[in-house]
Amino acid sequence: MDERQLIERVLSGDAAAERLFYDRHVDRVWRLAYRFTGESDLAQDVVQETFIRAFEKLGTFRGESALSTWVTAVATSTALNTLRKVKRFRTQVPLEDAEHLAQPGRRAEPDLKRRMAEAIDRLPEGYRTVFLMHDVEGYTHEEIGAALGVQSGTSKAQLFRARARLREALADFAGEWTA
Amino acid sequence: MNDEPKDEPVLSARLMDAAREYQDPPPPPREEMWQRVQQARRPGGRAAGWKRPQAWVPVAIAATLLLGIGIGRIGTGTGTGPKDDTARGPDSTATDSTRPKKKDLFAQYAAEQTLGQAEVLLTQYRSDAAAGVSPTTNPAEARKLLLATRLLLDAPSISDPRLRRLLEDLELVMAQISEGSVQKEDRAVITEGLERRDVLPRLRAATTVGTGVQIPGAI
Numbered sequence: 001m002d003e004r005q006l007i008e009r010v011l012s013g014d015a016a017a018e019r020l021f022y023d024r025h026v027d028r029v030w031r032l033a034y035r036f037t038g039e040s041d042l043a044q045d046v047v048q049e050t051f052i053r054a055f056e057k058l059g060t061f062r063g064e065s066a067l068s069t070w071v072t073a074v075a076t077s078t079a080l081n082t083l084r085k086v087k088r089f090r091t092q093v094p095l096e097d098a099e100h101l102a103q104p105g106r107r108a109e110p111d112l113k114r115r116m117a118e119a120i121d122r123l124p125e126g127y128r129t130v131f132l133m134h135d136v137e138g139y140t141h142e143e144i145g146a147a148l149g150v151q152s153g154t155s156k157a158q159l160f161r162a163r164a165r166l167r168e169a170l171a172d173f174a175g176e177w178t179a
Numbered sequence: 180m181n182d183e184p185k186d187e188p189v190l191s192a193r194l195m196d197a198a199r200e201y202q203d204p205p206p207p208p209r210e211e212m213w214q215r216v217q218q219a220r221r222p223g224g225r226a227a228g229w230k231r232p233q234a235w236v237p238v239a240i241a242a243t244l245l246l247g248i249g250i251g252r253i254g255t256g257t258g259t260g261p262k263d264d265t266a267r268g269p270d271s272t273a274t275d276s277t278r279p280k281k282k283d284l285f286a287q288y289a290a291e292q293t294l295g296q297a298e299v300l301l302t303q304y305r306s307d308a309a310a311g312v313s314p315t316t317n318p319a320e321a322r323k324l325l326l327a328t329r330l331l332l333d334a335p336s337i338s339d340p341r342l343r344r345l346l347e348d349l350e351l352v353m354a355q356i357s358e359g360s361v362q363k364e365d366r367a368v369i370t371e372g373l374e375r376r377d378v379l380p381r382l383r384a385a386t387t388v389g390t391g392v393q394i395p396g397a398i
Contacts, residue, residue, distance in 0.1 A: 034204035
């Protein structure tokens, strides 16, 4: 069944088509949701909300992009809104405090994985979003632009700045960067 | 799929490996999530969007409900004036049955704000419990929501049985959280109760995105 037929059948209330729609997109949505939230419960909330919204709004899909891009846009929006909501209650470390991560010798044997996670967590939302989508999940700047509602050039600029921030935060791994 | 510009600094393979391990997704619980989607889309169910609650809302809720309750008491004949049913003609009765009353809209708005705030707090509470960290939710906020929930339960215009059941469950869980216990066992009891009663999905099904007004019968 091609995309157009699938959409028509979903819109007509075909339960099997709804399940097929879900199966085609759930892995991608789940990966994004989990990358953004890092928690199974929250990621499941995001997936649930994404598909509910997608089914509700599928009639507004105009076919100007791939359906997967449209679903990704819904998922990204849902995930970011979820994170903003949750972060309201969390003690946030000011971005300026990330500087301590760049001090060499602060930890005798820095754990690269943990240091990377801390550095990513401290990125501004836009930088973090683009970095995770592009460098970690492999989306193109065009796909990211479509998902976030920005120009692909903006996505590129955000990625450049994200990498610069990470480079600062992981300065004692400077040799690990390549130009 | 990537479109790497040539002059862009990139991460080494070792650092990329570390980045890929960042919040690396496990296999998706497909069936469980599909069940949740279906449950939320059942007739009478409706998904909710995340809402950013406002700090003044609890005060507004209390004031709104006081007004709503006051209107409700007058409307149900506790005042000294003639009872509505005997004072109205057939036409006015028909109009009232089809038109939402102001006190209903007040209460619905107050309910939506309370449920939205409760959803935020409970999402965070559950998240903290799952992460095994101390609760970052504020017991004082839970107490405000407990008060708002009880006011809603007392409001004559909150008559939808599904909404009342949800508010009763919310009253219980807010009472527990407002105790402020950080004991693991106490928190486990609360989160188990949340899951068992499906409180969060029901909260999300109870509000709508951006309308600011609860859809009657949507819970």
